[in-house]
Amino acid sequence: MARKRNNHDPKFKSRVALEAIRGIKTVSELSAQYGIHPTLINRWKKQVIESLPEIFESGKVPRKPAGESPEIGKLYEQIGRLQVELDWLKKKSESLHIEEKRLCIEPHHRRLSIRRQCALLGLSRASYYYEPRPERPENLALMSEIDRIYLDFPYFGSRRMAAFLRDRGYAVNRKRIQRLMRLMALEAVYPKPRTSAANPAHRVYPYLLRDLTITHPNHVWSTDITYVPMRRGYMYLTAIIDWYSRYVVAWEISNTLDGAFCREVLRRALQNKKPSIFNTDQGAQFTSPKFTEILQEAEVQISMDGKGRALDNVFVERLWRSVKYEHIYLHSYENGLELYHGLHRYFEHYNNERPHQSLGNQKPSEVYHATEA
Structure with a gap:
């Protein structure tokens, strides 16, 4: 007998999505609490974040002029429907993989059925309704x-x-x-052949740091994402570090591995300072035009590691080792709020109190702010 599909109302989805955005609980905890699959939570969170700008935008669908004949009215209804479909498809057209297409579906869209959305995306309905089991x-x-x-x-x-x-x-x-x-987004570190073509929508920038001498703070910044285990579930941590001083300029955690929290950290870091060069790996979060456009608008040069070359971003990799062995593995956090406050204390200690051997036992904040004195 086929399992009956649950149809969750918009209020329920909004409540779950807002809890996911708050980031206090992991996706696994929300899944157990509400009895829904983690994929749905990821989808609803992404939909809410992407739909927020639309609240402030005016509608673009042409309206039926008063006093026109029924035939003209039907024509305007057809035009309106096509406009809705084209606008919706244009917004979602960047998605290429099956999982990304599944996240694009809006089950309660007022004008487009799930069948029609799947057809527009080239996604079979069986692929959309498939739900894998949660992590054990x-x-x-x-x-x-x-x-x-x-x-x-x-x-x-x-x-x-x-x-x-x-x-x-x-x-x-x-x-x-x-x-x-x-x-966990982990990959073995070794030189790899070019076995696949890059996403044509994501430009890969050259590595600019080879044989470069870092001479002052804000000369080079870099960033990365790492997996952070907790007592129940896990989070993802991203941070931006200044290469010269090892100072952590900004950081953030998220319960989903998406590009939104990486962009938020970048915007926050660029509010007061900006580097000459910003280096990342070739992860989709950092090659995305939404991320690189922020750096281009700030007139920052973009540098990217070679494939499989973790040592090109060695200072961030070293930071992850310090964070985990000096803090994460010594604690067992219950939820995202506890993790956030714990990491806040650690990064304050790391920046302002912890002597750094490669800096002659100076603190990163002392070296980073030295030129301001």
Whole structure:
């Protein structure tokens, strides 16, 4: 017997999406609390964030002139329907993969049915309705162990990681480890051949830091994203660091791996200062035009790591190791709010109190603000 699909009302979706945006609870916790799949929560959160600007925009659908004949009225209704479809399709046309297309569907759109949206996106309805199972607690514990091992051995791919874990008594195979590492956005560090073409919509910029001497604060900034385990579930952390002083300029956490919180951190960092060069890896969050346009508007040069070259962004990788071994692994946070306050205390300590050996035991804030004295 086919399982009956739940039709959640807009108020329920809004409540769940707003909780996800607040970031206090992980997606896994919200999934268990409301009895819905994590994919739906990610979708609703993204829909709410993307739809907010539309609240302040005027409608573009032509209206039926008063006193016209019924035939003219029907024509205007058809034009209005086509305008709605074209506007909707234009907004969603950047999505290329099946999962991204699924996130574009708006189940309660007032003018477009799910069938029509799927047709416009070239997505089968079976693919839209498919819902994978939520992550099991044993997989969350395994992901935490993988994170620890990866910090010590970043050159471990899924094969070596699976073998290493089996030696430690874990009954795992390579496919399972491969899936979890992909979910955690972890990739083995080694030079790779060019096996696939880049997304034509995402320009990849050259690496500008080779043989470059960093001479002053705000010469080079860089950023990255890392997985942060908690007692129940996990979050993602992004930070922007100044290469010269190792000063953390801005940081943020999110319960979903999207580009919105990366862009928010970048805007916050650029409010008072700006670097000459900004370096990132080739992750989709950073190659997105929405991200690079912020840097272009600020007249900042964009630099990107070579594929598979984590050492091109070595200072951020070193920061993640310090954050996790000096703080994350020493605590077991219950929710995102506790994690945020804990990381706030740590980064205040890191910037203002923690001596940095490579800086002659000076604090990063002392070196970063030295030129302002």
